[in-house]
Amino acid sequence: MLIIGIAGGTGCGKTTVVNQIVNELPENEVCVISQDSYYKDTSHLTYEERVKINFDHPQSIDFELLCQHLTALRKGETIAQPVYSFVEHNRTSETVSTAPSKVIIVEGILILTNPKIREMFDIKIYVQTDSDERLIRRLKRDIAERGRDMDEVLDRYQNTLKPMHQQFIDPTKEFADLIIPNNNYNNVAIDIVRTIIKERLN
Ligand SMILES: Nc1ncnc2c1ncn2[C@@H]1O[C@H](COP(=O)(O)OP(=O)(O)O)[C@@H](O)[C@H]1O
């Protein structure tokens, strides 16, 4: 089994990179775990209280559950991956049954901040995109797909995203085996990662 961790600031293109990598690979050989599925369950809070959570701080993530799930997958067990709702800012009651596979890709802004999770990765990748480009992408995506408006995205960017990125996310670059520059679509880097995975699948 090969476990690949893909980190990088919000909007850097992690999800897009993962989709590009996975696209041409056999479906049953690769599974994807998103850190977003492991935001802590905050059902005991009201929506107004949940909106105020700092979702860019490592404490917002249930790393214990993520660690349990990765350990289970490594042992060949199927897990029930939680499904997160960005609109509700909360875990839903649904889960997705995720079976172990030869390659597991874990992606998320904070996955390299946790030493136990970091140790589980065979390859650590950091997707690097300039902050202005990330902000533009995040604005467009969150308005189109996550039910936000411009003021909300910009307030969150100034108050939490930027300081948390500087304090927690950007420093994890030093743990990466590979840094993928992603201001533009980087097909060469995608091909390299795909080649590494294909070698493992053969
Ligand atoms: N290299 C790129 N160039 C331009 N837009 C991109 C690029 N990569 C991703 N995007 C777009 O930027 C937005 C954020 O990308 P996404 O993959 O969701 O980032 P992340 O998962 O890191 O937050 C999406 O709307 C996506 O289509």
Ligand SMILES: O=c1ccn([C@@H]2O[C@H](COP(=O)(O)O)[C@@H](O)[C@H]2O)c(=O)[nH]1
């Ligand atoms: O309820 C939530 C939980 C998280 N966020 C924001 O999402 C990003 C992480 O997702 P990416 O796909 O990597 O962008 C993080 O910056 C949180 O601020 C949210 O808005 N609401």
